[in-house]
Amino acid sequence: QNLGSSLITITSVRVSPDLKIAKIYISIFEKDKRDEVLERIKFKTKFIRSELASRLTIKFVPELKFFLDDTLDYVEKIEVLIKKIHENDDKKGNE
Numbered sequence: 001q002n003l004g005s006s007l008i009t010i011t012s013v014r015v016s017p018d019l020k021i022a023k024i025y026i027s028i029f030e031k032d033k034r035d036e037v038l039e040r041i042k043f044k045t046k047f048i049r050s051e052l053a054s055r056l057t058i059k060f061v062p063e064l065k066f067f068l069d070d071t072l073d074y075v076e077k078i079e080v081l082i083k084k085i086h087e088n089d090d091k092k093g094n095e
Contacts, residue, residue: 006030006037011069015062022062025069034068041066 007029014023026041028034041048045064053061 006033008037008041011071019060020062021065023065023067025067027069027072031073038066038068 009027009029010024011027012025014025015021026038028037030037045066049061049064052064
């Protein structure tokens with residue numbers, strides 16, 4: 001399965017204290033394809049882990065768990081709310 005031309009960014013990686021699990025947070029630009037792309041990435045987890053093992057000189061590669069990072073969506077919602085507040089303040093000031 002190909003990931004296509006989706007713009008994917010790793011936004012954060014959190015590794016457990018025992019280094020056995022890595023939680024990888026990703027941002028996918030195309031909102032309508034996020035779930036599909038995340039499932040494809042999860043499907044390729046074994047391949048990604050084996051690639052890491054072949055490229056890194058570490059004792060073992062942690063189990064990889066992928067999650068969508070919705071921080072940018074949250075920021076966008078807050079910006080829209082702030083903009084609406086300013087617009088309402090401007091309307092009240094003009095009355």
